[in-house]
Amino acid sequence: MYLEDTYGDNIRVVYRHLPLISIHDKAVITAEATEAAGAQGKFWEMHDLLYERQQEWNALSADDVSAKLVEYAAELELDADRFAQELEDGVYRDKILADYEDYQQYGQMATPTYVVNKVFYPQIGLHPIVIDGFIRLVTDPPEQYADGPDQVIDADKAYNATIRTSKGDIVVELFADQAPANVNSFAFLAQEGFYDGLTFYFVQQDAVAVSGDPTNTGSALMGAVLPYVGYTCGAEISPDLTFDQAGMLALLTGGPGQNSSHFFITYAPQPDFDGNYTIIGRIAEGMDVAESLTQTQPGPDQPEPDVIETILIEEQ
Amino acid sequence: MRKAALLLSILLLVAVAGCGAEPAAPTPSPAPATDTPAPPAATTAPTVGVVPSGPASCVEAPLDFQVEPRIPDVTEEDHVHGPADAPITLIEYADFQ
Numbered sequence: 491m492y493l494e495d496t497y498g499d500n501i502r503v504v505y506r507h508l509p510l511i512s513i514h515d516k517a518v519i520t521a522e523a524t525e526a527a528g529a530q531g532k533f534w535e536m537h538d539l540l541y542e543r544q545q546e547w548n549a550l551s552a553d554d555v556s557a558k559l560v561e562y563a564a565e566l567e568l569d570a571d572r573f574a575q576e577l578e579d580g581v582y583r584d585k586i587l588a589d590y591e592d593y594q595q596y597g598q599m600a601t602p603t604y605v606v607n608k609v610f611y612p613q614i615g616l617h618p619i620v621i622d623g624f625i626r627l628v629t630d631p632p633e634q635y636a637d638g639p640d641q642v643i644d645a646d647k648a649y650n651a652t653i654r655t656s657k658g659d660i661v662v663e664l665f666a667d668q669a670p671a672n673v674n675s676f677a678f679l680a681q682e683g684f685y686d687g688l689t690f691y692f693v694q695q696d697a698v699a700v701s702g703d704p705t706n707t708g709s710a711l712m713g714a715v716l717p718y719v720g721y722t723c724g725a726e727i728s729p730d731l732t733f734d735q736a737g738m739l740a741l742l743t744g745g746p747g748q749n750s751s752h753f754f755i756t757y758a759p760q761p762d763f764d765g766n767y768t769i770i771g772r773i774a775e776g777m778d779v780a781e782s783l784t785q786t787q788p789g790p791d792q793p794e795p796d797v798i799e800t801i802l803i804e805e806q
Numbered sequence: 807m808r809k810a811a812l813l814l815s816i817l818l819l820v821a822v823a824g825c826g827a828e829p830a831a832p833t834p835s836p837a838p839a840t841d842t843p844a845p846p847a848a849t850t851a852p853t854v855g856v857v858p859s860g861p862a863s864c865v866e867a868p869l870d871f872q873v874e875p876r877i878p879d880v881t882e883e884d885h886v887h888g889p890a891d892a893p894i895t896l897i898e899y900a901d902f903q
Contacts, residue, residue, distance in 0.1 A: 493896065494887065501896060502888030504880055508899040517901035524885075524902075533885045540902040548903060593899060596874055602900035610872045625894055627869060638864040671862040718869065724862030750867075765857060 492618035493625075495790050501625075505537060507586045508593055508601050515552045518586060523559040523573075525582035530568045539566065619788045623709025627718070632684075632704035634720030639678035645670035648806040651680060651739075651771060654799040655690070657783055660755070660776035662739050664803075669726035669770045672741055672749055676770055679719065679751055680801035689795035693783045695757060700742060701798060702752040708788035723749040726768045733760040737773035737780070755780050 493501055507524075509517030520540055527536030539562055540547070547558050556577055563573040576582070596610070604611040604621055606628045611621075643649055645666050653660040666673045679685060685701070691708045692700040700708070704718050724747045733740070733756055740763065742752035749768055756763075757780070773780060786793040880886060880895060 497892075497894060499889050500892055501894040502880075502886055502890065502892040504887075504895065504897040505885045506897060506899050507901065509901040510903075514901055514903035517903045520902040528885060534887065537885075537902075544902065592878070596876065602898055605874070605877055605897040605899070607895055608873055608875060608877045610874050621896070625896065628871060629894060631869060634868060636866050636868055638866065669862075671864055675864055720866065720868055721864045722867040723864040725859050726862045727857065727859040729858050747862075748867075768862075 492790060493622060496622060497625075505533075506593070507589050508603065509586060509590055510601055511587075511590070516548065516550075516555050518583060519552070519555055519559065519577070520547070521586045522577055522580070522582045523562070525586065526573045526576040527563060527566065527568060529576065530573070532566050532568060535566050536562065617709075619707050620709040622788075623703070623705040623707035626705035626707060632718050633682065635678075635682075636720045638721045639675045641674060642678045642681055642803070643670070643674045645674075649673070649677065650774065650804050650806055651676070652802040652804065653776075654802065655779065655783065656797045656799065658776060658779040660779050661774050662771040663774045664739075664771040665728075665731060665769065668728040668731055669768055671723050672726050672768050673770050675721075675723050675749070676741075676753070677803040680803050683800065684719065684751060685798050686800045688798050690783050690786075690798070691795050692787050693785045693795070694787070695781075695785055697758065698754040698756055698760075699780060699783050700752070700754040702742070702750075704751065706788075706795070719751045721750070722747060725749065727765055728769070731769040733763040733767075733769070735759055735772075737777050738769050739771035739773065740767040740769045743767060757781065 493503065505524075507521040509521050511518060524533050524536045524540065527533055543562070547555055550558055556574075559577065560570055560574045564570040604624060606625050609628045611624045611628075643664075643666050647666065649664040649666050651662045651664055653662065664673045664677070684704070688701055688704065689706045690699045690701045691703060691706050692698070703709070722744075723741075725743065731738075736756055736758050738756045738760075740754060740756070741749040742754050743749050743766075753770075754767075755773065783796045784793045786795045877897065880890075880897075
């Protein structure tokens, strides 16, 4: 499993039943099946099998599911007769429903809900990379600038940003006049050293290179664009700036008004992005460096991403 | 599977952005668990083509994770993978459906 591979002995994973009985008619019986398997020492095997075969058993009627679960038990070389009997007798049902009652008091009834060291992370998706991002935010929270960025640029002046990477320098002309708030935020974070050591964790030729995620997990790409820096900035869309060419520097956003530290560089024209992402600059020098960034994506067995050593902001 | 999911997500990023009638919502996700203030009106995403936004401002949006001390401690009753003294305990509350 991804998280075990990533964290090794630093993590323990606990599964607790939260059967959403009002909307999931097979949630209790499947939870019972894992308990019945657990009674024979194979809780996790049944747990994994149920996720793997979800489409198969979920297509059955509630009445037919039990027979299928018994088949699974036999497949896992459990004592199928005992397993079937325990399901029929509802041996584990009361315990599962009691747990369900307990958890209702927290008011967090979406599934799945993750808790890391007693910190809640309500339903965000099953993807392990997103969970990994959450673990990192809880265990090593990034700097929070609750007051927003200090004003570090003058919108009437011209600025360059030099993104110093492990592959070389990428010099970006910043559009302080067209996106003053977002250029200022980028410059502020750069000067704070926020980007130092972060990686280009998602690089896809002909598309984009993405960075600015303090967890380096890319959970942002999975829809979990949280305000990692303690503030968010509104969009600044200028009709004069479009993704009509490669080399644009823009902010990845969690939605309208949710720009924060996440940014990307484009490798090709991306007209579909027009109007949706705030452009803050354009590569002036070092496009070859940008293009040499290692193609990678989050996850195990991926090439080591390139690192941002620092980002320097210079008035021109 | 994992690779497919990620590629899908980047495609979603493109697809969502490309859907001119929709605001630039992220890939499907609930609102973050924070008291994120409502974005300024000027930042509403364009609906057709490139509609310029007005000047933007930055507002406080803390990473406001909720600690829930009532979460029961891990006991022998629990189904656990990994060492008991691990510094990170991830509890998944879920069903299979």
